[in-house]
Amino acid sequence: MTTTSTSGTRPDDVRRHNRAALLRRLHVDGPSTRASLATALGLNRSTIKALVDGLAEDGVVEERVPAQRSGAGRPSLLVLPQPQAAVVLAIDIRVERAAMALVGIGGQILGRDSWRARGSHGEPTEVFTKIMDYVGPLVAEQEVGPVAVGVSVPGVVRRSDGYVHEAPNLHWADVPLGGWLSHALKLPVHMGNDAELGAMAEHLRGIARGADDVVYLGVDVGVGGGVISNGVSLRGAGGHHIGEIGHMVVKPGGRPCYCGSRGCWETEIGERALCRALGIEEDSPVGAIVAELRALGESGDTVLAKLDEFVEWLALGLANVVNLLCPQLVVLGDLFTALPAPLVARVEKMVRERSLVSRALGGAKVATSKLGSDAKLLGAAELAFETVLSDW
Amino acid sequence: MTTTSTSGTRPDDVRRHNRAALLRRLHVDGPSTRASLATALGLNRSTIKALVDGLAEDGVVEERVPAQRSGAGRPSLLVLPQPQAAVVLAIDIRVERAAMALVGIGGQILGRDSWRARGSHGEPTEVFTKIMDYVGPLVAEQEVGPVAVGVSVPGVVRRSDGYVHEAPNLHWADVPLGGWLSHALKLPVHMGNDAELGAMAEHLRGIARGADDVVYLGVDVGVGGGVISNGVSLRGAGGHHIGEIGHMVVKPGGRPCYCGSRGCWETEIGERALCRALGIEEDSPVGAIVAELRALGESGDTVLAKLDEFVEWLALGLANVVNLLCPQLVVLGDLFTALPAPLVARVEKMVRERSLVSRALGGAKVATSKLGSDAKLLGAAELAFETVLSDW
Numbered sequence: 001m002t003t004t005s006t007s008g009t010r011p012d013d014v015r016r017h018n019r020a021a022l023l024r025r026l027h028v029d030g031p032s033t034r035a036s037l038a039t040a041l042g043l044n045r046s047t048i049k050a051l052v053d054g055l056a057e058d059g060v061v062e063e064r065v066p067a068q069r070s071g072a073g074r075p076s077l078l079v080l081p082q083p084q085a086a087v088v089l090a091i092d093i094r095v096e097r098a099a100m101a102l103v104g105i106g107g108q109i110l111g112r113d114s115w116r117a118r119g120s121h122g123e124p125t126e127v128f129t130k131i132m133d134y135v136g137p138l139v140a141e142q143e144v145g146p147v148a149v150g151v152s153v154p155g156v157v158r159r160s161d162g163y164v165h166e167a168p169n170l171h172w173a174d175v176p177l178g179g180w181l182s183h184a185l186k187l188p189v190h191m192g193n194d195a196e197l198g199a200m201a202e203h204l205r206g207i208a209r210g211a212d213d214v215v216y217l218g219v220d221v222g223v224g225g226g227v228i229s230n231g232v233s234l235r236g237a238g239g240h241h242i243g244e245i246g247h248m249v250v251k252p253g254g255r256p257c258y259c260g261s262r263g264c265w266e267t268e269i270g271e272r273a274l275c276r277a278l279g280i281e282e283d284s285p286v287g288a289i290v291a292e293l294r295a296l297g298e299s300g301d302t303v304l305a306k307l308d309e310f311v312e313w314l315a316l317g318l319a320n321v322v323n324l325l326c327p328q329l330v331v332l333g334d335l336f337t338a339l340p341a342p343l344v345a346r347v348e349k350m351v352r353e354r355s356l357v358s359r360a361l362g363g364a365k366v367a368t369s370k371l372g373s374d375a376k377l378l379g380a381a382e383l384a385f386e387t388v389l390s391d392w
Numbered sequence: 393m394t395t396t397s398t399s400g401t402r403p404d405d406v407r408r409h410n411r412a413a414l415l416r417r418l419h420v421d422g423p424s425t426r427a428s429l430a431t432a433l434g435l436n437r438s439t440i441k442a443l444v445d446g447l448a449e450d451g452v453v454e455e456r457v458p459a460q461r462s463g464a465g466r467p468s469l470l471v472l473p474q475p476q477a478a479v480v481l482a483i484d485i486r487v488e489r490a491a492m493a494l495v496g497i498g499g500q501i502l503g504r505d506s507w508r509a510r511g512s513h514g515e516p517t518e519v520f521t522k523i524m525d526y527v528g529p530l531v532a533e534q535e536v537g538p539v540a541v542g543v544s545v546p547g548v549v550r551r552s553d554g555y556v557h558e559a560p561n562l563h564w565a566d567v568p569l570g571g572w573l574s575h576a577l578k579l580p581v582h583m584g585n586d587a588e589l590g591a592m593a594e595h596l597r598g599i600a601r602g603a604d605d606v607v608y609l610g611v612d613v614g615v616g617g618g619v620i621s622n623g624v625s626l627r628g629a630g631g632h633h634i635g636e637i638g639h640m641v642v643k644p645g646g647r648p649c650y651c652g653s654r655g656c657w658e659t660e661i662g663e664r665a666l667c668r669a670l671g672i673e674e675d676s677p678v679g680a681i682v683a684e685l686r687a688l689g690e691s692g693d694t695v696l697a698k699l700d701e702f703v704e705w706l707a708l709g710l711a712n713v714v715n716l717l718c719p720q721l722v723v724l725g726d727l728f729t730a731l732p733a734p735l736v737a738r739v740e741k742m743v744r745e746r747s748l749v750s751r752a753l754g755g756a757k758v759a760t761s762k763l764g765s766d767a768k769l770l771g772a773a774e775l776a777f778e779t780v781l782s783d784w
Contacts, residue, residue, distance in 0.1 A: 230627065260746065324713070353652065361557075
């Protein structure tokens with residue numbers, strides 16, 4: 001059903017397209033031989049050589065003879081992306097903390113900083129001011145200027161200009177943060193929903209590499225979902241993010257949720273619910289919750305039993321999501337990264353038993369993130385890189 | 393992230409690609425002027441002329457001077473697809489009835505037949521035998537032979553060969569129906585999940601035309617969903633259908649569902665639940681349920697109140713779906729086509745109030761299907777046409 005226009009393709013366009021594709025591949029896959037690039041991109045060796053030579057002249061890649069030679073003949077040169085050649089500023093706004101990083105081509109974090117946010121400065125203008133306070137020193141320290149900015153926000157964000165419609169757990173509504181940042185930083189600013197960016201990072205650099213159909217579950221006080229479908233980010237009407245998974249009602253008439261409904265999934269498995277299940281203060285800092293989960297994990301099945309009800313709600317909601325979207329993999333991110341392995345295995349089994357299509361296919365896998373709390377930060381960087389690399 | 397390979401494009405490929413695109417457009421949009429085809433496909437007039445001339449020679453299209461002239465100058469010829477030039481056999485297997493139709497290019501139903509299925513012959517082999525009994529006379533009557541077959545099944549179907557993993561409401565498991573049909577009919581057979589095909593038909597020929605992000609809700613005893621995302625059918629892992637929406641648990645600990653869970657959405661809004669809400673026998677025929685709904689619709693708000701609980705469950709589940717997928721439009725199909733308009737308006741309002749992203753964007757629209765019980769049949773035809781037209 002997709003129509004590819006064959007008109008208007010000029011040699012320049014082709015070269016630009018091929019260069020962007022090559023750069024993107026190096027960015028995502030890391031150092032590659034010319035031979036593997038030729039195979040991956042379906043281009044001949046001389047075209048690859050011309051492209052790589054051009055990028056090397058610009059200082060974007062470097063070529064080396066690989067340390068390990070495979071087979072006979074002249075070794076295929078290894079092409080290495082140069083992280084400093086294009087750097088983006090990634091910002092991850094969370095409820096409790098905010099973080100920023102300078103990320104180079106290839107996804108390497110060159111420098112980072114973070115600050116506490118909860119309580120003291122939740123106001124949008126304060127968050128903006130803090131960002132501006134921290135960015136200068138970070139850039140000075142790394143001695144590289146970013147060429148674009150990516151921002152992750154736990155809420156409903158308009159992609160075109162970074163307007164935050166609603167970010168309930170931050171108590172934000174109608175905040176033109178994207179406009180403020182692009183004006184102040186004089187750089188292109190790209191903003192997205194945190195769970196969507198988490199999914200993107202897991203898909204490109206995390207445990208979901210190579211998986212084309214993935215659901216990412218992020219927990220930052222609230223619960224959000226990001227979906228990769230057939231290898232790309234799934235978007236809703238008007239290109240908006242989807243996956244307001246936390247506000248799926250799973251317990252009609254249950255606890256009131258700030259969204260106006262009752263018995264949302266978030267009220268049963270969100271950060272506060274997890275604290276209740278663990279028997280600790282609802283407002284415990286993330287570090288304390290993680291420590292508690294780690295301790296539980298080491299103390300065996302009997303102690304884990306206290307999480308039974310939490311596990312039931314987690315499995316129930318995930319089965320709903322799997323029934324709706326039929327992913328091959330569900331990634332548990334953020335706080336849930338610390339869930340003990342036997343508990344995750346139990347959830348996986350419960351979800352498989354309850355999901356109709358998925359069980360016919362052998363069941364979806366449920367796994368914890370390896371990127372942990374960096375997923376959304378790295379996703380924000382990828383958002384910025386999308387245009388940086390395609391416009392190279 | 394999509395890489396378009398620019399290698400291997402030969403003039404023949406381009407012509408074939410353009411011819412398929414033109415034919416597809418005529419099939420979906422109906423008669424079009426050469427000028428509008430040129431604009432829509434981004435091709436110049438002489439290319440369009442050559443393509444149309446070729447198709448006219450083959451008897452696939454006919455050209456006419458349009459009755460109404462617009463503007464000065466030589467009128468652009470109107471290109472009309474010829475339905476009989478390529479006919480497919482569409483089969484819609486439902487719980488209570490099965491239907492088949494011969495459908496021509498442009499989506500016109502040339503002839504149709506149907507038979508009762510519930511009770512007497514639910515066995516897969518009986519359904520297969522019935523199909524074979526009915527197809528001969530239908531083809532003889534229309535004097536056109538189909539070139540491909542599309543089949544809609546309310547279950548989990550493997551696309552590659554039409555193997556039915558599970559069709560719970562038919563009590564089918566592991567039925568190689570696709571194989572039986574292609575062997576017996578000596579035609580390519582394409583099979584899909586009923587709700588997915590319903591969504592496709594609504595998107596191409598129904599109320600969802602022009603809407604890129606759509607959820608279709610089909611009710612044939614059970615409840616299934618189909619999703620159009622960014623203009624194409626959303627698929628899950630391995631290309632399998634998604635949208636096992638009916639088995640989303642909305643009432644933990646509620647009524648047992650045949651799927652093994654309890655409190656599935658289907659048990660609260662499916663055909664039997666609707667019968668209970670209406671105060672009629674749970675196994676009432678579809679016609680009786682529709683008549684009851686129509687009568688209710690004419691008797692005003694006080695009578696409609698008896699459906700309050702049903703409406704609450706319908707809205708609750710739809711809000712979950714909208715929170716997850718952020719469609720611009722939800723189409724209520726099959727039986728739900730007969731839901732009284734004020735009730736649908738109430739559901740739409742309830743869903744908007746409870747959906748986070750969607751309400752920030754003005755809310756998803758909820759509407760009843762105009763194709764009604766033909767949606768899945770027409771969707772099955774479209775499934776067959778996909779390859780027929782692209783391989784032309």
